[in-house]
Amino acid sequence: MVCLVSCWKIFSIQSENQALRNELFKVNVQIKETTVAVDEAKKGQVDKLAREQRKNNELEEEEDASKSELDDLLRKRDQLKVEMENSEMQSKELAAGIQKVKVELAGVDREIETSRQNARSFSLKVPALQAEIVNLENQISQEEQRKQDLDDKISSYDTETKILKKHYDLTISALQKDFYERPWLERGESVTISYSSLDLNAGILMLPIGKDHGLEQKMRFSVRAAGVRICQVSIKEVAFDHCVAMIVPLYGNPSKLKEFKQLDLIYL
Numbered sequence: 001m002v003c004l005v006s007c008w009k010i011f012s013i014q015s016e017n018q019a020l021r022n023e024l025f026k027v028n029v030q031i032k033e034t035t036v037a038v039d040e041a042k043k044g045q046v047d048k049l050a051r052e053q054r055k056n057n058e059l060e061e062e063e064d065a066s067k068s069e070l071d072d073l074l075r076k077r078d079q080l081k082v083e084m085e086n087s088e089m090q091s092k093e094l095a096a097g098i099q100k101v102k103v104e105l106a107g108v109d110r111e112i113e114t115s116r117q118n119a120r121s122f123s124l125k126v127p128a129l130q131a132e133i134v135n136l137e138n139q140i141s142q143e144e145q146r147k148q149d150l151d152d153k154i155s156s157y158d159t160e161t162k163i164l165k166k167h168y169d170l171t172i173s174a175l176q177k178d179f180y181e182r183p184w185l186e187r188g189e190s191v192t193i194s195y196s197s198l199d200l201n202a203g204i205l206m207l208p209i210g211k212d213h214g215l216e217q218k219m220r221f222s223v224r225a226a227g228v229r230i231c232q233v234s235i236k237e238v239a240f241d242h243c244v245a246m247i248v249p250l251y252g253n254p255s256k257l258k259e260f261k262q263l264d265l266i267y268l
Contacts, residue, residue: 006098013087013094020080020087027073034066185214190224190266196242198257203247205233205257207265210243220248220268225260232268 038059185191191213197206209215219235231252233245247254257263 002101003098006094006101010091010094013091017084017087020084024077024080027077031070031073034070038063038066185219185267187267190264192262192264194261195257195263200247200254200257203249203254205245205247207243207245208241210239210241212241215243221245221265222268223252223257224264224266225256225262228256230254230256230260230263233265 191209193207193209195205196208198204207215215235215238217235217238221233221235223230223233229252231254232248234248235243236246237244
């Protein structure tokens, strides 16, 4: 757009210069014609001098008028020359401005080319950057999974810690209970219970006491009811609050167990 405006301005100035040259040419033509007329008047015949004196005076007046007009034309010509010089100076300035704009445009073109080269270089780096981004995302996912695993482990550690602490507290409580309540049996001591299940065919007796009363595996008891000896049993499996006793064969009459609900166990 700047180039188009500059070209239009130069074209306008050149048109004005051409018009001024045409007008100056016309003035010069008029000057020449007037000079020729004056010369022809001066070249008049001598014998017509007297007769043409009046005409000469008129011609002189016309010549003076022509001179005045010529002076005006010369002054106009000088003005036109000044205007032409100014126009030429403006044309030169416009040409210099156009040249400067061209130089600036050349610089802009270089910047555009540099930007294009940078864009191409960056486009070549994009795949590597994308691969690096994918790698970083994978690493982040792995770290997140690792964090989740650690959180799970920490949670399990917390659960295990709570379980162990509870077990520790129960152990301490049991030890204190053992120490103060003496939950064990000495030989000859008896415990009165009511059995919960009886299977004579299998020879198994379920008792509602266990480690809480000091019972342990392989302990042997004599079973009595109402002062009558019934049989003997041996502890096979024991839990905290119940146990499984095996009826010892060939000792007493185990079938009488069905007649009683309350039994006395005497530790042998």
